[in-house]
Amino acid sequence: MTATDPAEPTLPAPAETLQRWGQLLGESQKLMMAFMAREASKPPANPYPGGLFEGWAEIAGALAKNPAKFVELQTKYWTDTAKLWQAFATGHAEDSPAAAIKDKRFAAEDWSKLPVFDFLRQSYLLTSNYILSGTAGLAADTELDEEVKAKLLFHTKQFVDALSPSNYLLTNPQVLKATTESGGANLVKGLEHMLDDIKAGRMKLTDEDAFEVGRNVAITPGKVVFQNRLFQLIQYSPTTAQVFEIPLLIFPPWINKYYILDLTAEKSFIRWAVAQGLTVFVVSWKNADASLADATLDTYVGEGQMTAISKVLDITGAPATHTIGYCVAGTTLAATLAYLKATGADATVRTATFFTAQVDFEHAGDLKVFVDEENLEKIEAAAAETGFTDGRTMATTFNLLRSNDLIWNYVVNNYLLGKDYFPFDLLYWNSDATNVPAKWHLTYLKDLYRDNLLAKPGGISVAGVPIDIDTVTTPSYIQAGKEDHIAPAKSVYEITRHFSGPMRFLLAGSGHIAGVVNPPAAMKYNHWTNEKLPATLEGFVAGATEHKGSWWPDWIAWLAPQSGGKVAARVPVNVIEDAPGSYVKERI
Known part of the structure; x- marks a missing residue:
């Protein structure tokens, strides 16, 4: 595909994008440090029971007493981040510490074909891995109840998964390409799907008109x-x-x-x-x-x-x-x-x-x-x-246990790419809530x-x-x-x-x-x-x-x-x- 091909999304220059991402990473670090410092100064009471922040006050308190672990984690993260930058700056993205991380959300060729999106992919995977492993390691050093630790890690993962660049129009090359090729028709179709789902009170995962209980599922005499x-x-x-x-x-x-x-x-x-x-x-x-x-x-x-x-x-x-x-x-x-x-x-x-x-x-x-x-x-x-x-509430709960497969995957395919629902008997059953x-x-x-x-x-x-x-x-x-x-x-x-x-x-x-x-x-x-x-x-x-x-x-x-x-x-x-x-x- 040539640079003038209308199907190719128009993108900022790689150098400009890398510079902007560097600024964003630096700002993110400052925000995290400020958050930790602010929380460490508070008593370990939890103002957000049941949510993402449960346990963070206790973790921050533990860091205030023994900051060496956080410093070690932060140092390793920024060392790997520097290696990632160096790999892209020298044109050897395959040498990045995140290059070998496999994730099916980024399996499409477009994620590695264009340096900007390859950088997006690798920087996200590097950062998300550090957040999840770091949170787990820091939580292990606290006296938090095991259930609170599990809740903290679960909600942290939900947060990290939601921030994946694959989930958004401007950071997903497949969606940008589809939007350019169709003149935005994919987004209109996706909006139709979303409005239908809102009306139904649940996210559809398959073509539900393709199945009928007693006709082509549940048919044993x-x-x-x-x-x-x-x-x-x-x-x-x-x-x-x-x-x-x-x-x-x-x-x-x-x-x-x-x-x-x-x-x-x-x-x-x-x-x-x-x-x-x-x-x-x-x-x-x-x-x-x-x-x-x-x-x-x-x-x-x-x-x-x-x-x-x-x-x-x-x-x-x-x-x-x-x-x-x-x-x-x-x-x-x-x-x-x-x-x-x-x-x-x-x-x-x-x-x-x-x-x-x-x-x-x-x-x-x-x-x-x-x-x-x-x-x-x-x-x-x-x-x-x-x-x-x-039953729709319970179905959402179960879907959250595999949010990338059963929520975000369909946000991308159904709403952003505007794809027609694929008929799949197992997903039809999964949607048939009770x-x-x-x-x-x-x-x-x-x-x-x-x-x-x-x-x-x-x-x-x-x-x-x-x-x-x-x-x-x-x-x-x-x-x-x-x-x-x-x-x-x-x-x-x-x-x-x-x-x-x-x-x-x-x-x-x-x-x-x-x-x-x-x-x-x-x-x-x-x-x-x-x-x-x-x-x-x-x-x-x-x-x-x-x-x-x-x-x-x-x-x-x-x-x-x-x-x-x-x-x-x-x-x-x-x-x-x-x-x-x-x-x-x-x-x-």
Whole structure:
């Protein structure tokens, strides 16, 4: 492309830009030093609870007592900054200390083709890395509570991510080029997208018109065979002449729609499980409204999981059922198992499988950042006003855990570049949010995430009966995602320290969704097994064996020997309506 090509964005001279950036960097340093000096002179009270500045007063106080660490960090940063300048000034940008930093936000060729944008990219990556690592190192030297440290680091990362030059029109070469080539049509299209999203009350991530529940997602044949105010129970039609005696009952999380396990035919765990000779049932939770304002843990255990177990046994005539609990439904399944144990009815569940579920929340990760008084007060207000927590609010919270992938990426593509929404079934499901009973949501956050009561014997009662998850002897299969940002593998592994029965732990590649929805035919994401259960996840990994592809075959190999003999295939009877049912089609 020549210098006169109208598609090439008009840019200031590199020397002029570098000089201006030097001034900005110098001003930034002065501001940071002034901020630190000002905060160090204050008492360590925090005037911004729950926000970006929580913990900064304590860090500043620690620096005042021992400034050597900050000086060391600052010296190293400015040494690397000088090297970056020298590399660009001599025309050897590849020798910069930031040149080797990989970040997919800057993968496009335009970021390295023009020196100005290459400098923008590298200076941002160098600075952001120092801010994040420096904040972590400085926080480690304080006596801050671990949760406050985590909150400080989380909000600092959100702040740093938001400042990326990739997020803004004038500092993103791809956006500048698109604006020049289209005469600004991309920005008009992006504005249309933004206004549509404001009207919908959420950021769209995909072409939602390309999908319809029951048409091209959630299409495995089956029937709704029971329903109450809390859920519909779907029984899937058999595809084998005989099935195992023991059926399978799946509890998906009620904060999402169940069809994450039944996307396309190629990705459907449910369809695959039916093909293995299992009689498969799934719970499709009701999208909460004011009628569920009274719902609590007792409701989701009693009216929910125990009712579903009872109905499956009635329908099949089986002596017990296998169960799966995904995410928060797995947490509740642990409470159900402990209650069944306490009441002598635990034989009704033959096995329990946990998909990325937590029962001990000591290491629950970044979601604990949102369990502060400010957020709890908002949920409490929602409970008083509507009786439910808006699912769009929760979806935004989960998206913040991966803000670059699930927020800023779409700000750039949808609003700045004005690209048409790409049809993607997984993102359609992710956008299909569900409301949650606010009273139950509030107690879940307080009792489990904040106070960790489920991990304490007798800390929680179900139907008036104190429960202890350490007494659970049900054979359990525990799956965790290596890169899970919602239920960290370290936290999921804690189940092995509590349950008392036979357990198999498996670490899957990828995260909270792709680590679970990984069909064998895809040959993606390896998994790790260890016949022993060491005290820690690190010990498990150290002695683990890596296996290619999906973990599903490992699971069915574990489940089948515990599934009884074969019986004639069970066809759904007493049908209410065809799958996927009406509850899952309710949208907000």
